[in-house]
Amino acid sequence: MKFKDYYAILGVERGATADEIKNAYRKLARKYHPDVSKEANAEVRFKEMGEAYATLKDPEKRAAYDQLGRHGPGEDFRPPPEWSTQFGDTSGGFDGMDFADLFAGLAGHARQRGRHGPEGARRGQDYEVAIPITVEESFRGTEVSLDLTTMEFDEQGAPRRVPRTVKARIPKGATDGQVLRLTGQGGKGVHGGRDGDVYLNISLRPHRRYRVSGRDLFLDLPVTPWEAALGAGVEIPTLAGAVNLKVPAGTRGGQQLRLAGRGLPAPEGGAGDLYAIVQIVLPPELTERERSLMQELAAASSFNPRRHLE
Amino acid sequence: MTSEHTDALWPDEPGRLRLPDLADCAGLSEAEVLDLVDCGVLTPAGGSEGQWVFGMRSITVARRAHRLREEFELEPHGVALLLAFIDRIRDLEEAVRDLQARLPR
Numbered sequence: 001m002k003f004k005d006y007y008a009i010l011g012v013e014r015g016a017t018a019d020e021i022k023n024a025y026r027k028l029a030r031k032y033h034p035d036v037s038k039e040a041n042a043e044v045r046f047k048e049m050g051e052a053y054a055t056l057k058d059p060e061k062r063a064a065y066d067q068l069g070r071h072g073p074g075e076d077f078r079p080p081p082e083w084s085t086q087f088g089d090t091s092g093g094f095d096g097m098d099f100a101d102l103f104a105g106l107a108g109h110a111r112q113r114g115r116h117g118p119e120g121a122r123r124g125q126d127y128e129v130a131i132p133i134t135v136e137e138s139f140r141g142t143e144v145s146l147d148l149t150t151m152e153f154d155e156q157g158a159p160r161r162v163p164r165t166v167k168a169r170i171p172k173g174a175t176d177g178q179v180l181r182l183t184g185q186g187g188k189g190v191h192g193g194r195d196g197d198v199y200l201n202i203s204l205r206p207h208r209r210y211r212v213s214g215r216d217l218f219l220d221l222p223v224t225p226w227e228a229a230l231g232a233g234v235e236i237p238t239l240a241g242a243v244n245l246k247v248p249a250g251t252r253g254g255q256q257l258r259l260a261g262r263g264l265p266a267p268e269g270g271a272g273d274l275y276a277i278v279q280i281v282l283p284p285e286l287t288e289r290e291r292s293l294m295q296e297l298a299a300a301s302s303f304n305p306r307r308h309l310e
Numbered sequence: 311m312t313s314e315h316t317d318a319l320w321p322d323e324p325g326r327l328r329l330p331d332l333a334d335c336a337g338l339s340e341a342e343v344l345d346l347v348d349c350g351v352l353t354p355a356g357g358s359e360g361q362w363v364f365g366m367r368s369i370t371v372a373r374r375a376h377r378l379r380e381e382f383e384l385e386p387h388g389v390a391l392l393l394a395f396i397d398r399i400r401d402l403e404e405a406v407r408d409l410q411a412r413l414p415r
Binding site for chain 2: 026029030033035036123126166167168169170171174177179180181182183185194197199200211212213214216218220254256275277279
């Protein structure tokens with residue numbers, strides 16, 4: 001396993017007091033808390049500092065950690081034999097264990113508030129997983145495969161990591177910011193406690209064509225000046241396939257043409273809309289003929305779009 | 311390695327949670343859940359005082375409340391205020407996203 005320097009993670013000295021550790025943690029938690037932080041690596045940092053704090057705030061776990069001595073962060077590491085004799089709970093050896101597992105079986109672990117039944121039953125751990133999906137996957141629904149390593153405890157309370165694959169069907173209409181729940185797929189409960197849940201934090205990957213707002217989709221629709229002026233039928237790509245859209249004569253640049261029900265589906269039925277935002281585009285270079293026709297139009301038209309500025 | 315299939319549930323999947331179930335899912339005590347009801351963070355979907363039932367969406371709110379309370383040792387009104395700010399920020403972010411989606415590239 002790789003050694004983790006919990007003191008360095010929290011930015012405190014090894015001799016820091018409990019209050020100094022708490023203050024350092026709070027300060028970092030304000031910066032990286034997933035509910036408030038916009039830092040790119042917030043979730044990873046928050047998890048890392050949570051792990052460090054969970055060990056250092058508990059006197060027994062901190063003592064066990066300190067007994068491991070000083071090592072470089074990420075250094076390959078194995079606890080000395082006398083360590084497991086003193087701190088127990090590693091009867092199955094250290095194979096397959098993560099650094100944090102060393103402390104999971106110690107007394108502090110059994111103090112999770114509000115998760116105990118009357119007879120010492122303990123609910124299994126919950127997990128949160130970030131699930132980025134494409135707009136197409138949101139439209140049709142999809143299946144994701146989650147490789148989870150859940151913590152389980154044997155009869156003696158010794159922890160062990162159990163790798164599991166959970167295939168979860170994501171219903172159509174799942175979209176940015178939603179949290180879905182896989183009931184009972186988290187860590188196993190202990191002594192009759194309920195199994196934990198897995199929470200899927202859904203996010204939508206950026207799409208090369210559509211921009212998403214709620215269940216509505218927005219698409220830039222380039223049209224020529226003469227299509228905008230005279231009207232035209234154009235083919236529009238939608239998530240369900242191409243459809244023909246009538247661009248009315250006299251369409252202005254920036255106008256939004258709505259295709260009702262062509263957005264993302266809603267779980268309760270119905271769907272958002274697709275908006276085609278008209279962009280009037282000139283040819284990159286005018287041919288002689290095009291230039292001549294434009295000059296003819298300029299001479300024939302008395303239209304002044306800047307009259308209101310006069 | 312075991313492999314299992316399961317359906318993801320919507321947070322607002324039809325279904326009601328009793329107070330003990332919600333407390334269990336969120337890692338809170340029943341008294342703490344009731345504090346959140348008093349502060350207006352959680353709104354029961356039905357039932358009467360002492361026998362409230364909650365919508366499934368309450369799990370997400372209660373879990374967030376639990377996390378904030380644990381990390382910063384906030385009292386219920388502090389959690390309620392922070393959650394209100396977070397909701398407000400999310401609404402504003404949503405409005406920004408909507409405006410950006412409507413702007414041609």
